[in-house]
Amino acid sequence: MTPSNRRILCVDDNRDAADSTAEVLALLGYETRACYDGPSALALAESFRPDVCVLDLNMPGMDGDVLAGRLRPGAAPPLLVAVSAATDPGSRRRICDAGFDRHLAKPAALGDLLAALGHQGA
Numbered sequence: 001m002t003p004s005n006r007r008i009l010c011v012d013d014n015r016d017a018a019d020s021t022a023e024v025l026a027l028l029g030y031e032t033r034a035c036y037d038g039p040s041a042l043a044l045a046e047s048f049r050p051d052v053c054v055l056d057l058n059m060p061g062m063d064g065d066v067l068a069g070r071l072r073p074g075a076a077p078p079l080l081v082a083v084s085a086a087t088d089p090g091s092r093r094r095i096c097d098a099g100f101d102r103h104l105a106k107p108a109a110l111g112d113l114l115a116a117l118g119h120q121g122a
Contacts, residue, residue: 007031008117009050011041011067012083013059017106021054021083024110028119038062042070050078052117055100057084057091065098072099081116083108 008030012018015036022032033048035041038061045053053071055064068080082095085106095103102116 005031006052006117007033007048007050008052008054009033009035009041009045009048009078010054011035011038011059011064012056013037014056017056021113025113028114030117038064038067038070041067045071045078052079052081054081054083054113057082057086057095065094065100068098068100079117081113083113 008022008025010018010022010025010032012021013036018034018036022034026032033044035044037059041053053068055067057064064082064084068082071078071080080100081102081104082100083104083106084091084095087105092103104112104116
């Protein structure tokens with residue numbers, strides 16, 4: 001897939017992190033949306049139908065691992081990328097158990113994020 005036909009949902013309770021990730025990816029040609037909590041992300045995912053979800057792990061109300069589990073069901077589940085400052089063994093286990101495809105430690109370098117997306121030239 002080329003960036004222009006991939007939809008990416010960026011979810012982080014830190015608005016600056018979600019917005020800046022979405023903006024950088026949009027500049028690279030991806031169609032992006034940003035959300036700041038799990039329930040909003042679930043609602044938006046129904047209409048936006050993301051190909052990729054970049055999710056923070058620790059968020060108030062609904063953690064990223066719970067959100068990932070709710071986004072996963074379906075015929076064509078999105079690629080799930082966890083981006084979290086939590087890198088301890090327990091957090092890695094949570095990420096694995098939730099079905100994430102990739103895990104990047106915060107702050108994630110742009111090159112690492114692009115590689116996780118399979119971006120050409122990353």
